[in-house]
Amino acid sequence: MILAQKSVFGRFDARVLNNTTPLYAAAKPFEVVESVDWQPGQSLFVYALTTLPKVRQAMQIFDWGVSVTGRVPERIWKNTEPIIIAYSTVCAAVNVQARSFNPQVRAAELCADRLREVMRITERFAPSYNQILLQGAASYCLRVLSRLDEKKDEPSKQLLARIRKFTNQVESICDQYEKRYEASFSLLNLQVLEDQFDMIQAESAKLRLLPLLRDIPTKELVRP
């Protein structure tokens, strides 16, 4: 059970009642909140470090109406169906999304959205090994996700879980370094992430979704 409420500072503060403390959730604001049980009369305040027009734009995409003042329109919160909320305060962009609950398919789509966001953020970082690593890994994972969508077998689910875990960590790093410590981002040791990316490649190749990066023909790594 997850409840959501607006914190004093306007931050989207997920309170995970079962297995963790509010402090933990607040300290890790980039974990995806898997589902929210909406109660009639209960409000969800969504906060994003972005401008109101952009939040409005995000809401429009998912048909949430345009009266965004932090409160979700009534017709949504009266709906008792669980809703997936992915929230990310990574940067000034559309980063609030809502989908109807359908874990397997939606998780891949959400993950892809978040990876696109990672690519957009890291594109602005100064060139370095780490920047190129995150961009390359995100691009690879996006291609895998586009081929993974229809697969429902257990190994595919495991691969999706691995990519999501990888995405969580990458998002967290992007957030920390985007606003405050960008200059030191290039000096970070991201070997753990690189190892995870190697495992994603190995699993993707095993499932014949995408070969290892070193085996992909160059002509497939060029954009028009």
Added chain:
Amino acid sequence: MKHLLGYAAVIYDANCIVYQSFSIVEHDMLGLPVRLESPNTTRAKQVTRALVNNKKGISTIRRAFEEAEKILVGKALISLIEEGTIHRQLRIKGKLDPMLKFRITKNLRTELSQIKQQKWFVISAFFADPTRLEQVRALYREFCLSPELSKRIPGGKGDPSDVDISLLLFSADSKHPLLTNDEELYNFDSELRAKGFCECVRAFRSVKV
């Protein structure tokens, strides 16, 4: 080269290390293997070969090597992409996918780590004394204030970085010359030497093989 041969070893800055290592094999659009090299790689390899043949060692400091591994490998690739070298060599018409950039950069980094295995290459754990670092920074502030000397600082360049200054001080400490492509370092060779902040600083491009 003659003036370098009087020393037991020569210090490379991060750029020289990247030049030396930037020689990797990638496949072009037709699937044919192509050797990608930076414009300075041939020269760097000639200088290194000449030094090694004369039984000279090559060294650097850990921070400079890390700068090469973590920052310059990426910068070097992006600069070759912007110059169009990578597109020409791989016969690419469109944009490189970030995956391809990463594949090349990873190979480059692997190549860079090979240099560590060489008997003639040493990475020193030298750590510059903060007081001395500050003294060099103060000297560069003086250079900036002097109308005559400030002309020697290339446009758009700030003060030398901590890594650059550490390399200078490592040169002074080890009594070995520093090879670099940074004008703001080798343009002040005599002033830095006079203050005991380096043994000597030579421009990489001026070394005759």
